[in-house]
Amino acid sequence: MKSFDEFLLVFKPQWREFQQSLYLFNRNHLQFASLMVVLLLVLIAIFAPWIAPYPTHILEETNVQDKLLAPSTQYWFGTDELGRDMFSRVLYGTRISLVTALIAVFISLCIRIPLGAVAGTLGGFVDEVIMRLTDIFLSFPPLLLSIAIAAFLGPSLQNAIAAIVISWWPWYTRLIRGQAVSIRERQFVRAALSIGTPRSKIIFNHVLPNTIAPVIVQASMDIGGVILTIAALSFLGLGAQAPTPEWGLLISTSRTYFLNAWWYSTFPGLAIIVTVLAFNLIGDGIREVLDPKTRKI
């Protein structure tokens, strides 16, 4: 407990704000529920191989005598065309989707944030170069660009992540640049300049912390979007490859058996819906909490 006291000594106001934000966030029942769903998904993602009833069914093992069985007490979500337990496979799919989404969002944030902040704060030639570069990327529809890049790099999960990072960064670089431009004109930046703060410090100490709120909101919404895009790429055969139990891929293979085995496509689809919805609701909630206009105690 002593270390927590020491922590409070340094970060008391920040800790207080955090608790207040948590309170505001949880006051909305829908947001509280979505937070719980996401926590549950994270736990599932971490412990998937241990909680799956048939861990060997996740990848290659086949069990053909039980193929395409409807949901029952033995196989909760039914089985696929090779007799593998769908419940185990959908559970494991959570891990794949969350991990790939986190990696994709993290990498693209690492590109967007510095580029946007530098462009917005410095302005001039640097700004011009970065913004024209984003224009080039923005001239393609993002999903089409992802598909083109994934097809060019060859179908695999890593390449799908790369495709998403490449096609998504310009959108948020512009967002952050816009924020930075408006922060740059604020009085406290001028005041910081008047006491001799160098421009590099202005970017990191004054501009970035003030642009971070929309970035956090965007990032949490992005996770939903990236999961959806990865599933779409896998569905088209450009992302994860069999036997990976990726949700989009599961739906793709289920098309053949769609008329006889409704459970095959339904459960991975539900998993995608629930996950994306939960992340979007969380994004909404974070925005409400971080926006001073809607932040009401």
Add this chain to the structure above:
Amino acid sequence: MNTLLEIKNLKINFKTFEGEKQALDIEHLQLGRGETLGLVGESGAGKTVLALAVLGLLPAGQSVIHSGEIRFDGEDLLQKSRRELEENYRGRRIAMIFQDPMSTLNPVFTVGQQLGNVIQRHRGLKGADLKNASIQTLELVRLSDAESALQKYPHELSGGQRQRVIIAIALSCGAELLIADEPTRNLDVTIQAGILKLMDELQKTLGLSVLFIANNMGLVNVICKHIGVLYRGKVVELGPSRAVIENHKHPYTEALISAIPREKSEKLKFAAASLRSETKRGCPYYARCPLAVESCLEQNPNLIPISDGHRAACILLREGGGR
């Protein structure tokens, strides 16, 4: 008098759609060590432009410095590179307090972090020493309950408290010259009085040189030994406060003084009315001057000495102050 800041023949223009417009044209202005100079004038007179020019913070693409020198302790600041200004002058020897205390502090950091940052940079303190120094500085500016104020975010403080924090930050740089650009703007009158009193005390105890910018003669009179009156970028009257207030010579100074609210019985004069159309030649105050005559249009009047250190720019004046 030991001069700290001296401005000579400074001409600054702004680039506009209609060509360059004169923003500032100052023949000579000086501020001694430990002295206080008040600059008064209406909005747009060029007070803030002057302050920003001293710090080298004028927007580069939009302003042109035509000629002149800004000598700080003998060195011409206009000849310094941005790096030199950052490292040796801004925040080291010259500090500035901005107009609006509501937006001068960064909203995402606590008072302790922002003040601590500056103290750490200038004195190299850490940990408990840093905290004690921060509390001391806040007590110096009479912020009540300094210790808990360190833990607060700017939005949790009132305007007066914020301005005190800003003054504390400006002081903790250890600057010799403090430029205060309307530090009491947007504050309640009672709080204005408190801030003015504080600045007066600090100036005397710390021996600061203060360039105090305001649009109210009354405020400037409280703090400053010398007053300069600016109108459309030109100094129209300059001298010791008492001489300027009691024996004002320029009609614009008179208008400013009569605009200070006093007792009920006295009528407020409306000083902003335009009497004639604006002209480009002659005296800049011609359009609004109640005393103007034809010959005012002939030349831009120079400062005419009236008494020791007291000068005014009006062609109707003769040396010594007679009309």
